[in-house]
Amino acid sequence: MDLPPPPAADGRYPAGGLAFPHRDLLGIGHLARHEILYLLDEAERWVALNRQAAKRVDLLAGLTIINAFFENSTRTLLSFEIAGKRLGADVVNMHAAQSSVKKGETLIDTAMTLNAMRADAIVIRHGSSGAVALIADKVDCPVLNAGDGQHEHPTQALLDALTLRHALRERGETADDFTGLKVTICGDILHSRVARSNILALTALGAEVRVCAPPALMPAAVDRLGVIPYHDFAAALAGADVVMMLRLQSERMSGQFIPSAREYRYLYGLTGERLALAAPGALVMHPGPMNRGVEIDSDVAEMDGISLITRQVEMGVALRMACLDVLTRRARGLPGWGDPAPGTEQWV
């Protein structure tokens, strides 16, 4: 089938491989603004494809992608698997729960084993911050971070940006970037890699980001990341264009961080009444899986035209297809995506 052409440079990005001169996708923190936009633009090609009946192309035919998940995951793993398969790659999933694969050299050994199997890309989730970068250092192929500890979850932030961009465009608003957009992220900011990646991506794209959490779940010096911290949910919501709720792990609701789930809902649950404090028509997002009736009420989660939660899942596949496509271009020998330009350190 015919694919829409890749985004034209138009002066928006450097030509060829210089538009995304990274071997790996380890975090939003490593990306320049135009590189984030490039991945979002690339993902647009796959949104349309995914809405057709025949969704498979053979762009990555013959390539092997390993999804190595050291931490349990259902939706992210599924999303990456579908993305790889729709591009025609052979996708293998390795479930290595933390309990069976011990830490220590085993992690490096696992990385070397995966490398020896000559994967063309490895998607990794791991429970420790920095673990994915550590593995990336030991393998010869592109590595995609599908979540490392409390550090980053870059594809989630990118798919959230893609979702937001689509929703804004459908309303007739310009959404080349998010300049002036007020986004409130509420929940367990301290332990959330989704929050970190979203803070980095949204601020890079010009949004005004507010984060809201009780003190025990707010990271130190979070304002240094260019966001405005709030403890009072009502104040954080006032005038917000987007409300992004985070999942609260049940083990954090039982006294250590939060007295109880119902007390959390009392202070930070997104109810219809609370949502009315935000700007009219404010959009609601959640990375899933949701604790309905805790951080978000069911009727809010299902509001037509307001809740983008299922749209986020849809955009996740397209965005991950774009990432797999872009990162394997060097292996596939695409013109302009080969060796580093002289005098640059790209591809190192």
Added chain:
Amino acid sequence: MIAAPLTITGGRLVLPGGIEDGGVRLENGLIAALGEVAPAEGDERVDARGALIAPALVDYGTFAVDKPAFHFGGIARAALMPDQSPPLDHPARVRFAAQSGKPGLWVHPLAAATVNLAGEHLAEIALMREAGARGIATGRKWIADSGVMLRLLRYAAMLDLVVVTHAEDGGLAGTAAATAGEMATRLGLPSAPAEAEALAAARDIALAEMAGARLHLRQVTTRAALDLVRAAKARGVAVTAGVTPAHIMLSDLATGGFRTFARLSPPLRAEDDRRAVLAALADGTIDIVASGHDPRGPEDKRLPFADALPGMAGAETLLPAVLGLVRDGTITMARAFDLVAGAPARLLGVDAGVLRVGAAADIALIDPDRPWVVDSRKMAASAGNTPFDGQPVQGRATALFKGGARLV
């Protein structure tokens, strides 16, 4: 081992009062003469060629007996932390440790304060003193139970043994791998507020004051805790403070990129705290600079940051670190050698660490300006986990004498 008499001439003596041209004569393992010395008939002779003739370093609080690294760093004595495997909580182990480095390195064991370093039951401290322990240490962790800590300090005061503590409130520190702040937030690392140190220091100072015990806070790395030490000293509490070059030279920025060689305990601090450490070195609040030598191989360090074990191989970089402070004008040369030799020897109660007639003939010849580059792949230490990897430094021990016998 008694070496033949030896006379070193043509050097610059690092004396408590300052630098003086001269030499030193060593006989029967002791310093026999200082200053304008003339070699006696039959003396072995060494020409220092203008090098510093300094007391060999006394490293207070190391985790390994790593002779090649110590000798590279000009260190002739080391106070060994009880965190061994098994811990130094039994007289026989203390006795063994005390002999483990001789003759080239004298190991002064610090006895475990509590059985298995668990912070619950007092270890056999008096028997361990008899076996050669030169102090009592809580180990890598603090003692959480203030009742246990007070009883320990009273017992130590009775035995006239210093208690070496790790000042980090365990409840706040938890499993933290970093100091709470922008860096830890960006990296997504479990972190604890820097105040965990001041809380622990405040408690230990208060209890030591109550018990009339001597207290040594092995690493004081924050402005708040240093202020507490300064105030306690001013009112006459018998408290001393130490630090390692890591907290003198590095802030938490060094943990960027999840570099596990910068995973330390206590964790690296904010730049403001580092500056407070420099000020405390200058004004005398900090008494001792030690290496904290803790060599760890890839099985402990090539891990995700929070999973890696803390510690650094520091014996080789201790000397250049304090010489750097002299070059910067933070401290004088005499004070530098008090930080790394004189004060630790006094705390151990050994007659060493200073150039004085009658003191142990532990001497280092030092070229304070010689440039070299720290390279984790080429360390004398048993592992290369240095946070200073790749850094150009100045200052090397060119010769080392222990008890008058030449080692290097």
